[in-house]
Amino acid sequence: MMNRTRIALIKRIVADYICVNSFNLPGRIASLRHVLSCRSRQAGPCSSAFYFIFLSSLLFVRCSSSVTTTNDSNYPLTNEIAKSQTSQLSVKIPHGWFTATDNECNCIDLWLIKDDYSETLNFVPLNLDTKSSHEMGNDGLSSALQASKDFKIAKYGKSLKGFTDEEQFELNKKQFAAYQYIDDAGRNVRVVVFEHGSKFYEVSAVPLKTNNLPELYKIQNSVLSSIN
Numbered sequence: 001m002m003n004r005t006r007i008a009l010i011k012r013i014v015a016d017y018i019c020v021n022s023f024n025l026p027g028r029i030a031s032l033r034h035v036l037s038c039r040s041r042q043a044g045p046c047s048s049a050f051y052f053i054f055l056s057s058l059l060f061v062r063c064s065s066s067v068t069t070t071n072d073s074n075y076p077l078t079n080e081i082a083k084s085q086t087s088q089l090s091v092k093i094p095h096g097w098f099t100a101t102d103n104e105c106n107c108i109d110l111w112l113i114k115d116d117y118s119e120t121l122n123f124v125p126l127n128l129d130t131k132s133s134h135e136m137g138n139d140g141l142s143s144a145l146q147a148s149k150d151f152k153i154a155k156y157g158k159s160l161k162g163f164t165d166e167e168q169f170e171l172n173k174k175q176f177a178a179y180q181y182i183d184d185a186g187r188n189v190r191v192v193v194f195e196h197g198s199k200f201y202e203v204s205a206v207p208l209k210t211n212n213l214p215e216l217y218k219i220q221n222s223v224l225s226s227i228n
Contacts, residue, residue, distance in 0.1 A: 071169050071221065072214075072217075072218040072221060073171055073218065073221035073222045073224070073225045074218070074222065075094055075095075075215070075218045075219045075221075075222035076094070076095045076222075077092040077093065077094050077095065077222055077223070077226055078092060078093050078094070078095055079092065080092065080093040080099075081093070081228075082099035082110055082112060083110070084109050084110045084123065085101075085109050085110070086109055086125065087109070087125070087196070087197060087199060088196075088197060089109075089110065089123070089196050089197070089199075089201065089227065089228075090227075090228050091110070091112075091123075091223050091224070091226045091227055091228070092223065092226035093112060093223075094112070094219050094222060094223060096114060096115050097112050097113060097114050097115065097219075098112070098113055098115065099111060099112055099113075100112075100113050107124060108122045108123065108124060109123050109124055109125055109201070110122075110123035111123070112223065116209075117208060117209070118207070118208055118209040118210040119205070119206065119207055119208060119209075119210055119216050119219070120204075120205075120206045120208060121203055121204070121205055121206075121219070121220055121223060122203065122204045122206060123201055123202075123203045124201065124202055124203075124204070125199055125200070125201050126144055126147055126148060126151075126193070126199075126200040126201060126202055128144070128147055128200065140195060140200070141168075141175055141176075141177050141193065141194070141195060141200075142177065144177075144193050144195070144200040144202075145177040145179070145193045147200075148179075148191060148193050148202045149163055149179065152181060152191075156183070156184060159184055160181065160182075161181070161182055162181070163179045163180065163181050164179070164180050164181070165178070165179065165180040165190075166178065166179045167179075171221060171224055171225040172225050172227075174194065174224075174227065175194070175195075176192050176193065176194045176224060177192070177193045177194075178190060178191060178192040178193070179191055183206075187206060187207050187208070188207065188213060189204050189205065189206050189207075190204070190205045190213075190216075190217050190220065191203070191204050191205075192205075192220060192221075192224060194224065194227075196227060203220065203223075203224065205217055205219070205220040
């Protein structure tokens, strides 16, 4: 029987493989069973019991990233412009929304609020330290995404239940990365990370008094498509 370290390693490889190649799942599992040899110097062939446990565990794999599933961006926008307080970033304001200034903590750089106060879009710059910026290298967006999640972990601690619905997508030839989480008020927040100029930002779509999350995320994408 294989040791636990080797089993964990194989399960990680398979999880990554299936998450990236989720189509034709049964065929890919069969292929992986053939490709991933269970032989080693210390152990013989895997038993049927191992294959049963191993393949059954795949049912519980939750991919951490996926192809875009929240990519609608056709919500109508006005010609009114909302501008960042600290940079050249600007976006168009959606119909039925207005812009406001954060006078309490001065932590929101650009703030959009729905007329009935049921939804908000909060643009916040990701203030990465020098080491983090240097380590980003050519994969800046992925590194900024991880930094954004690290900030959430630091903020919520053990109350944070994890991240879901991760995706990468493109709007007007600009790259974005997103994830969702449940905040301390039980709200399903969608965060999108992007680069503008020499800065990275995150914009959080926060449902204050609404259950229409698909429309909120559509508005978020529509606003992002107007970045200038």
